[in-house]
Amino acid sequence: MKFKFEGLLIWQKGMDLGENMNELADTFPQKEIYNLSSQVKRASDSVALNISEGSILQSGPEFRKFLGYSIRSIAEVVTCLHKAKRRKYINETTFETYYKDCFDIMNMTIAFRDKIK
Template sequence: MAFKFEDLRVWKLSIELSAEVNSLVKSFPSEEKFVLATQIQRAADSVALNIAEGSTGQSTPEFKKFLGYSVRSAIEVVSCLYLGKKRSIIGDEDFSKLYYAYEDLIKKIQALKNSI
């Protein structure tokens, strides 16, 4: 692999979760396509993008800063999940599945951050 981030498990997991979010938002009603759907997708994508950006050619403090950004984006996804559930556009099963997956991802990103 050519880039450091491609070997990171947290990056790989964030890519998988972003794809799951993308599948979920395809079922959102049309009035949410440019509101909550775009917000949650951007946040999900941002997790992976910040991990990648921080890992390549950056100092350790800079990488830690970008890992912090990725955690913030993951928290934003969780908040969007709550909004979608409250608006009755995300069901309990999808909510729980993604909620716990992002909880796990956040813990893994924080563990990586603490280990470097």
């Protein structure tokens, strides 16, 4: 048995993003543990969490709303990545890799949301 969201590529990629950001945040300085580290972890986890929550027992419009929350969380992750780069916690290559992941997940989620009635 599976929950239907487990088969969604956007959920799977959202799960990967959460794990990647968790690992990345653990490399930030200790002074960021309650600030940027915590924020990027929570925002990235929210991507998959909102997809799963919205998919269960929700109407189409309600699911679309939760997908919107997921998209906003992706934007929050991107802003955290910019902050991490500006503070020199990550290099340009790392930034570009995760930025592209976020951009791809965002576009996939928007396309999926646009198909829901």
